[in-house]
Amino acid sequence: MISEIISNLELSEIRDAVEANKRLDGRKNDEFRDIKIETGVIAKAEGSAVVTMGKSKVIAGVKISVGTPFNDRPNEGVLMVNAELSPMAHNTFEAGRPGEVAVELARVVDRSIREAGVMDTKKLCIEAGEAVWIVNIDFYPLNADGNLFDAGTLAAMAALKTAKMPTYDKETKILNRENMKNAVPMDCTVVASTFAKIGDKMVVDPTMHEEYASVARLTVGIRDGNIVALQKGGNGGLTSEQIDDALTRAIKHSKNLLKHIK
C-alpha cells in the first residue's frame, strides 16, 4: 500500500467483520492482540522494553540525568515522555519535524503517565533549587500496525519499572551509571486501552487498517480501576453510551494489561 487510502472493498469488509463481531484477524471486538514484553533490551539505557502487540512493535528506553529544576518547582525533578514516529517504521511516516500525529501520541502517553501520578517528582529532588533528576522516556515504533497509544504506554511503563537509578555525587557533581542498583521511585502503574469506532461499534486495540476504517478513537488511561486520562481523536462523534461502554471495558482490560508489566 502506497497511501493511506485503502480500497472501499476492504473498508466494507472491515465494517462487516466488526458488525459480525469477528474481525479480519479473527478477534472479537473486545479482544486485544497477543502482547509480548521483553525488558532490559538496551544496555546503554537505564531501563528499556520492547512491546509487541500483534504486528505493532514499540521500543522504549529510559535515560536519567541530572539537571536544574524549573524555577517554580525548585524541589521537583522532571519526568518527560516523548514519541518519535521514525520513518523507518511505516511507509507513511515522514522524516523531519514531528507531525501532529507524533505530537498527539507523545502527549497522550506523557499525560497518562504523569497525571496518574506514576512518579512523585518530589522524590527526584537531589538538592532543592540546584540539582534534580531528569527522567526521559523515549519510545519509537519499530513496526507500526495501529494502536501505538496502548503499546507505547505499556513500553514506557515496562521500561520505567525495570529502570535503575544512576548515582550522583553532590560535591564532585559526577553522575555515575556503573553498578546501578536502586529502582526508580514509582508509586503506581498506568495502562491504556484504545477503542476505534467502526460503524456504531467500539473495537479495542485497532490495527492500522481498522484505524483507517474508523471515524473516531478513544484512548482511556486507567490506574487502580480509576480513569486518569482520556483522549478522543478522529472527525466522528461518540455517543454517551459508546463512551460509557469504552470506559467500562477499559477498566476490565486494565487488569489483564497490568499482568504484563508486573
Add this chain to the structure above:
Amino acid sequence: MGDEKPKFLIKGGKRLDGRKPEDVRPIQIKMGVVPNADGSAEVIFGKTRVIATVYGPRELHPRHQVINERARVRVRYDMMTFSVEDRKRPGPGRRETEISKVLAEALTRVVITEKYPTRAIDVFVTVVQADASTRVAGLNAASLALADAGIPMRDLVVSLSFGKSYDEKGQGHMVVDLEKEEDNWGMGDIAYAVAPALGEVLLLQMDGDVTLEEFKKGKTMADKAALEIYEMQKRALKARYEEGSK
C-alpha cells in the same frame, strides 16, 4: 565508564575486550526485522546494534529533488535517544546529516538507479545501541536491506572500521572494528567500506594520525575482515530462501 583514559588499549597482542588486532567482534545479522518495510535488516557488532529499513522505489517528495534519469538513494541515519550513554536529542543533527550523506553516496554506487527514473529509494539507518562503528554497521545493514527489498544492485556493500590503538608503551598498533574505548581514546579511527565484487572503496573517513605504512597495514587487515563479513552477508540473504533452491 569511558571518562578516564586507559593506560593501554592493547597489551601483549590483546585488546581490552580480549580480541586480537585483526579480529572483528561477534557479528549477528537478522533479516526482515521490520515487516512493514520493503526490506530490512539488523546488524549487531558486539554491543553496537543498528537496524536498516528500505522503502521504495517510491514517489519522491519534494519535487525539486527528483532526478529525471535515475532514482535518488536517500539515507537518514539517526540514533535512538537511549542508544548512547547521555541521552541524545531526538532527530538527526549535523553529525548524523553528514553520515547520512556519505552512506547515501556509498549506496548510490551499487544501486542500479537508472532502472527507476524519478523515484526515491529511502534507506533509514537507526542506531538502537551504540558502541562505536555505528555507521559501518549501519552500512552493512543498509546493503542487506536493499538486497532484501529486491532492489537491483551491482554488488553488496561491506563495511567496517579500523584504526590505531596504543599499547602500554604508547606504541601504536593497527586494529579492526573499533569498540567504544578504542574509538574514544585511540590514535586513529577510519570508517571503511568496499564493494567486493567491483573491487572499489565506497566509504573512507578518518580522523587521527597514522603513517602511510600503518594505513596500508590497517587496510589490508580490514580487507581480510571484510571478506568474512561479505560471506556473512551472503549467508544471511540466502538463509531467507535456502530451503527451496538446489
Add this chain to the structure above:
Amino acid sequence: MSENVENRQLVVPGKILAKGMEFLPGDGAYRDQDEIRASVLGLVNFKGRAIKVIPLNGKYLPKRDDPVIGIITEVGYNSWNLDINATYTARMLVGDASDRYIDTNRHKLASVFGVGDAVICQIKKVDENMAVFVTARGPGLRKVHDGKLVYVNAAKIPRIIGKGASMVKMIKEYTETRMFVGQNGIVWIQGGNEELAEKAVLKIEAEAHLVGLTDKMEQFLSKESGKTINRDEPKPEPEAVAEGTEEKKEEGE
C-alpha cells in the same frame, strides 16, 4: 548452464553468473565488461543465451499490457490517479474508463470511479519518463463491487498463476470462487469459499521458492475443502521444464 552457476541456483547481487560474451544478461543480471553478474537476490534462470535472475522480492515495475488492479486515489478533471501497488503510480484518462462516451461537462468523474474504488485494468502505456497509463476498456476490465482484495509480493505472482494458469485454476476449482490475479501483487477473490482461496494465495506466497508446490497445494486445497477432483488428463504442469520459469509471458529483454 555456465561454468559459474547452475539453473535455479540462489544468488546474491554481484555474483558472477558467466564469463565471456557467450551469454546475454536478462532481467536481474547486468554486464560488467566480460562478466555477467546478478543484480538481485534470486534464482538463476537460463533461457537460450540469456541468463536472468528471478527475484524473490521486489515491488512491481509497470510493463505495457500487464493486467493489474488499481485503487483510485484521486479524481481529477479528466483523469484518475491510481495506486497500483508499484514503484510508479498510474493515471487513467477519461476516454479509457469506459466504452461509452463520458462527457466531462455533464458527468462527474467520481460517479464513474470514486476514491477507494478497485478497478481491474490493464497497463496501456509506459512512456520514457515512466508515466504509466492504464485502461479499463477491454474484456474483463471493470470496477469490482464485491469480494475481497489480497495483497501479495509481486515477485510471487508467477507462482500464484502457475504454468498455463494451472495454479489459479486449481484454487478456483476447489474454492468455487472467481479470481483475478493482477501482475502488481493484488488478487481479487469473489464468491464461494473466499477465505480458503485467500489462505491458498498467501500459502503460495510464503512457499513460492519451494519445489513441488503444485502437489502440495492440491493436497492442501483438497484437505481444507473436503473435495477431491479427479484429474483424468495429465497434470497441466509439464515436469520436464524447470520450476521458477512460470512467468505469464517472457519478458522481451
